[in-house]
Amino acid sequence: MTFHDKITSLHLDVLKEIGNIGAAHAATALSSLLNTKIDMRVPKVEMVSFNEMMERGGGADQAVAGIYLRIEGDAKGGMFFILPIEQANHFIQKLIRDESFDFRQTPVSELGFSAMQELGNILSGSYLSALSDFTSLKIYPTPPALSIDMFGAIISFGLIEVSQVSDHVIVIDTTIYEENMGDTETVRGHFFLLLDPDSFESIFRALGVS
Amino acid sequence: MIDSASVVKVGIAQMDVVKAPNTIRTSGLGSCVGVVLYDESKGVAGLIHVMLPDSQLGRTDSINVAKFADTGIPAMVNQLKQEGVQPFKLKAKIAGGAQMFQFTSSKDSMRIGPRNVEAVKLQLKxxxxxxxxxxxxxxxxxxxxxxxxxxxxxxxxxxQGVKDI
Known part of the structure; x- marks a missing residue:
């Protein structure tokens, strides 16, 4: 029996709520940072194969700006904030007031790179503090790291832990988008929370649904 | 050039074989390692997208052999044998095993890329x-x-652009 067998629809609802609360806080932070309206969609919580996971970010070789941090403490796992390059460019252009900024230029301007790092820092921090408040679990994030690279190369890092017990992963996926840009694949940002297999139980216990 | 050539795509923790003139591809290798075993005289090649170094890391009974270097490479050799390839004619090319993020964590999974590369080389040897x-x-x-x-x-x-090895 694997940990996946024990997950019920009530559990999935709890995980959805985590995605909801976490991303809502992050979207609010992003909105006030950029002074623009940010919308988010209802979180998706699903068990997917590793290859289905690749499709979630637009394909394994899709170029993205990816922020990754690991969470340790009462719950462990990987947290990703993924933006398509176009949208990352747009946010950073706004943030540093430089319309010529482009992540595809090499070398990437240091100011833009650190702005993206800071953006990831703030957003993942808001997501995780909401998660911690909601569950009363102590979680300690590592400093976020930024990579401009292929989605598959980035997200597979978060699959290492789960791949030791399964070929599927439970993904808590919340999509955000700028209201005036519409919700299309090219501008969609994703928060992916990939908990380590052993951590689901801690979360369910903390919320009284074990 | 032969226009009818198609591309066989291999996903993460999967493997497949291909015959000329078709090509074989895997996308988005980070810490994972892509291992190509080929026999050009037969026109057959196999590709594995290895995710973890050692099946001892697997904590379940039923394993997906293609996920691990130590099980995936022998399994690939067997599959190629069924295609009529003689193992001593096989050659290998590998790519991947990057460290996508730099952390100061001592956790072993953080340096999974280099460990994958070492494990692949050990199997080839x-x-x-x-x-x-x-x-x-x-x-x-x-x-x-x-x-x-x-x-x-x-x-x-x-x-870093494009290159051929």
Missing amino acids: KLSIPLIAEDTGGSSGRTIEFDLHTTKLNIRTVN
Whole structure:
């Protein structure tokens, strides 16, 4: 029996709520940072194969700006904030007031790179503090790291832990988008929370649904 | 050029074989390692997208052999044998094993890329398969495609351009 067998629809609802609360806080932070309206969609919580996971970010070789941090403490796992390059460019252009900024230029301007790092820092921090408040679990994030690279190369890092017990992963996926840009694949940002297999139980216990 | 050639795509923790003139590709290798085993005289090649170094890391009874270096490479050799390839004719090219993020964590999974590369090389050595070329390490993701006609492994990255090895 694997940990996946024990997950019920009530559990999935709890995980959805985590995605909801976490991303809502992050979207609010992003909105006030950029002074623009940010919308988010209802979180998706699903068990997917590793290859289905690749499709979630637009394909394994899709170029993205990816922020990754690991969470340790009462719950462990990987947290990703993924933006398509176009949208990352747009946010950073706004943030540093430089319309010529482009992540595809090499070398990437240091100011833009650190702005993206800071953006990831703030957003993942808001997501995780909401998660911690909601569950009363102590979680300690590592400093976020930024990579401009292929989605598959980035997200597979978060699959290492789960791949030791399964070929599927439970993904808590919340999509955000700028209201005036519409919700299309090219501008969609994703928060992916990939908990380590052993951590689901801690979360369910903390919320009284074990 | 043969227009009817198609590309066989291999996903993460999967493996497949290809016959010329078709090519075989896997996308978005980060810490994972893409291992190509080929016999150009037969026009057959196999590709595995290895995720973890050692099946001892697997904590379940039923394992997906293609996920691990120590089980995936022997399984690939067996599959190639069924295609009529003689194992001693096999050659290898590998790519991947990057460190996508730099952390100061001591956790072993953080340096999974280099460990994957070491484990792949150990298996190749055990099976006496010569390693003809490699593009490993660094901090860039890679998409690789192997062409049996040229026996070149084409490597695409986001930040470091394209090259053939």
